[in-house]
Amino acid sequence: MASNRPAPQAVYIPNDDDFGTYDDDSFEEWNPTEDSVRPVRGRHRVHKKGGGGLARSSTVLGVGVIAAVGAGGIATAQDGKPPVSISMPDLPGMDTVADSLPAAKSLPGVGSLISDDASDSTATAAAAAPLTAAGVSTADAEQGTTDAGEALRARIMRQAENQQNQADTAVRTAAEDAAVKKAAGEAAAQQEAATKDAKAKAAAKKKKEEEARKAKAEAARLAKLAKSYAIPTSSYTLTSHFGDSGAMWSSGHHTGLDFAAPTGTPLKAVHTGTVKEAGWAGAYGYRTVLELEDGTEVWYCHQSSLNVSAGQKVTTGEVIGRVGATGNVTGPHLHMEVHTPDGTGIDPLGWLQGKGLNP
Structure with missing residues (x-):
């Protein structure tokens, strides 16, 4: 059940008449x-x-x-x-x-x-x-500011100036940090490039030194090997090389190396070995087949005369025949062929160079 709240009493406000007479x-x-x-x-x-x-x-x-x-x-x-x-x-x-x-x-x-102290300043x-x-602070009063609005404006301006100074300092610091970082990165890149260049130069130098060492060792090996091998003849001119093509050869290409020399020029054993064949061989004329210790065969063709026979042992530089023009030829020369142990014909010039000889 709702109840009615009592009405508020009116506030009494005295006037001049009320204060005219009072007790x-x-x-x-x-x-x-x-x-x-x-x-x-x-x-x-x-x-x-x-x-x-x-x-x-x-x-x-x-x-x-x-x-x-x-x-x-x-x-x-x-x-x-x-x-x-x-x-x-x-x-x-x-x-x-x-x-x-x-x-x-x-x-x-x-x-x-x-x-009540009058001396209280x-x-x-x-x-x-x-x-x-x-609202004027002591600091404002010391600066001669007595107006609150001016004091507030001055404080706002000082605060804005401080904030601007802080922002400028932050920007300057960031720029300095970026410059330092960039310089450090460039220095690191230069250092890395210098390191790579130094390593590349060191590697190239090492490779060059290694190649020189190998070349020197190979030269020493060939020099030593050359003492046990000999060029098959002297006073010669190289005319036809291995692989040359032409109708004058039955196979269509040249199978050996030709040393053009006067008839009767001595022919020497290129290395120690055993005479496997010595006699007439048709288009090759008089031919001597020298078998070396590793099974390699060296053929001497178109000889005018033979100085050895089959089964004979010979040593490096020993005369085994003479230059001639027998068989299918156009002039006196030594036709030299080299065959591997399986019978494959190879370039005689490269084989001689591999033994330290430079015909």
């Missing part, structure tokens, strides 16, 4: 104590219950007025509006009410806010300062 007994004496009065923090007002009566300390009222005017001054400094003028009318009988109130200094938490400066100076 001193209509006011109670107010004796606040430390327990009944809380410390003053921010804006406070004391309200006495009953009768719609109003009692305020003149000092507290003055503080409220100053606060209001100060707020108006701050608003003026911040918004650029003219300060608001506040006036309080003198109410009849307020002097008697003020006399019945205790001193503001005796109120707990209020007395510490009020000082801070209080004196604050009282003498204009209301528009509210």
Whole structure:
């Protein structure tokens, strides 16, 4: 079941007629104590219950007025509006009410806010300062700024300048770090390139030295080998080479190496071996087949005469016959062929060079 709330009582506002005549007994004496009065923090007002009566300390009222005017001054400094003028009318009988109130200094938490010391420079400066100076810090005052709006503008400008300086410092630091990083990267790349170049040069030098060593060793081997091998004749001219093509050869290409020389020029054994054949061989004329120790066969063809017979042992440089023009020839020369142990014919010039000989 809902219930109707009582209507609020109208607030009693005294007028000038009410204060025309009054009885001193209509006011109670107010004796606040430390327990009944809380410390003053921010804006406070004391309200006495009953009768719609109003009692305020003149000092507290003055503080409220100053606060209001100060707020108006701050608003003026911040918004650029003219300060608001506040006036309080003198109410009849307020002097008697003020006399019945205790001193503001005796109120707990209020007395510490009020000082009678005339030598207090801070209080004196604050009282003498204009209301528009509210919000001006000590640092602003030292710089000669007394207007709150100007002080706020100056602080905002200083803050903006500090932020800009920090931003510039950050950009400069980032640029320096990037430059250092780039320089380090370039130095590292140059170092790496130099290292690779040095390694490549070292490898090339090592390879060259290795090749020189191998060439020297091969030259020594061939020199030693050449002492055990000999060129088959002397006073000669190389005419036809292995693989030359022509109709004069039955196979269509030349199968040996021709040493053109006068008839009767001595023919020598190229290496120690055994005479496998010695006699007439048709188109080859008189031919001697010398078998070496590794099974290689060396053929001496178109000889004018033979100095050895089959089965005979010969040594390097020993004369085994003479240059002639027997068989299918166009003039006196030695037709020399070389066959591997399986019977394959190979280039005699390359074979001689492999033995350290340069015909």
